[in-house]
Amino acid sequence: MQLRFDDDVEAFRAEFVAFLDANLPGVEETTERPTSTAHMPAWARRWQRLQFDNGWLLPGNPPEYGGRNATLLQQFVHLEELGKRHIYHSFNPQGLGIIAASLLTFGTEEQKRRWAVPILKAEITAALGMSEPGAGSDLAGLRTRAVLDGDHFVVNGQKIWTSGAHDADILLTFVRTDPDAPKHRGISVLVIPTDLPGITRRPFGSIIGADDLDFNEVFFDDVRVPAENLIGQLNKGWHVANGSLGHERTMLWLGFADRLDELVADVRPATPLERDRYATLAMDAQALRLLGSAALARAARGEEDVASISVLKLFGSEAVRTASRHALLAQGSAGLARDGHSRPFEHMNLDWFFASWFDRYAHSFSGTIAGGTSEIQRTIVAERVLGLPRV
Missing domain, CATH: 1.20.140.10 (Butyryl-CoA Dehydrogenase, subunit A, domain 3)
Structure with a gap:
């Protein structure tokens, strides 16, 4: 097994290391701490935007999405160098690694411009609305309903374990749009802004302690979501779900x-x-x-x-x-x-x-x-x- 990289990959690594050496925020700049995985202090937003502008946020992306069309091995050494320094390129990890990636894969050009790019630039943060009280690992068992009413979906139901939801600007939310279809079908995906009427977000503590407020339960009570916020095809959300989890596992x-x-x-x-x-x-x-x-x-x-x-x-x-x-x-x-x-x-x-x-x-x-x-x-x-x- 060859446990080394070709010269072009090592040159890529060296360029990234030089960027980190020149631009990492100092201790005096980072006194305000994130309080959840969707809360980003001003310095954290500046740090992510700097990486975006220089193509180092997600190097595998094209330049317009914060990258430089890097190869898989170049992406690997990028993550390896971040790991060596115990630093993170975003303090909204689910927004960057799952939600923006899913929008770039399944969204329209307008949806990419409206939500994916602002997430990548740290202008907004996002949370993932998948799990429910009766549908944790079994996503196909979800019961949050979305009924099409004219040019809006009306959403009712509950999500849980939604990391950072109380600080997030949008939720990538998996809903059931066809209750008569088999479990793995009839699921759709909506981008739901958290300031819409009828949304209640309740953070709660974890095993670490009552003051560790990242998890949330989220309630939807007749929330009217524009139909244009549908990601991918109607009732084809299972395909989006597999892609979303694939991004997380990469x-x-x-x-x-x-x-x-x-x-x-x-x-x-x-x-x-x-x-x-x-x-x-x-x-x-x-x-x-x-x-x-x-x-x-x-x-x-x-x-x-x-x-x-x-x-x-x-x-x-x-x-x-x-x-x-x-x-x-x-x-x-x-x-x-x-x-x-x-x-x-x-x-x-x-x-x-x-x-x-x-x-x-x-x-x-x-x-x-x-x-x-x-x-x-x-x-x-x-x-x-x-x-x-x-x-």
Whole structure:
């Protein structure tokens, strides 16, 4: 296996590193902290816009959408350099990585101009309205209704776990538009501005604490949404959903690998048992990067390999959860001290919200849920890798 890149990719990396060295915001500029994944202080908006204007926000995009038509391998080293510095290119990750990407894939030219570009430029923020109280991993079970009434849809229902909804300007919302169709059909996707009458957003705490207000429940009570806000075709929202989750899973393993490397460095083994655990974590980190590199090479050759992405997602998320636990134990009682908000900017990626090692450990469980649960990934692996029959 060739674990190095060609000269053009390394030149691309060097250009990006030079941009980061010259333009990263300093500590004195970043005193205002984001309070949710859709809340962006002025400095965070300036940082994202600077990347957009220079083609470094999403390098794989064309220039008009914040990129430079980068190859897959160039996109990889871009993310790798961000990971090395523990920084994030956007503090509205679902807006950038899922919603804007979905709009660019499925939206009309007017919809791209109206919503995708402002999200990319950090002029507005967005949240994803998928999960419901009775439809979490099973999106096809959603019951939020949208009934066409003239040139508007009338929306009624509820969403939950909607990260950043109370700070977002728009919601990319999955609704049922044909209740008589089979579960996977009859779903449509609407962009719903959060200032429309009839929308109620209620943030609530998480396992990290009551003051960790990112999750929301969102209620729709006869919300009238212009029909022109329909993304893709009517009743074809399942196709959009698969594309949205595909955007979320793209090179997701690299984030797990970066986190695993960081956690392994924070485990300080003392006893023989701890040294054994440490060795296992170190091997997991190496294995994840090797498996990921092989999957990346296949993708660069144009080979589609959904199963390997599931393997990487499953292995990476669960390895990070295990590593987080061992890192917490290695800290002893100090791991419960809530002093994380004193970390300087170079460590202020989305971990910015975590004030203790326990917070990090508790949040590590989300990696086994977001982007497709471990149970779903195991089903995919069983069917597509092992060839087991569907049950």
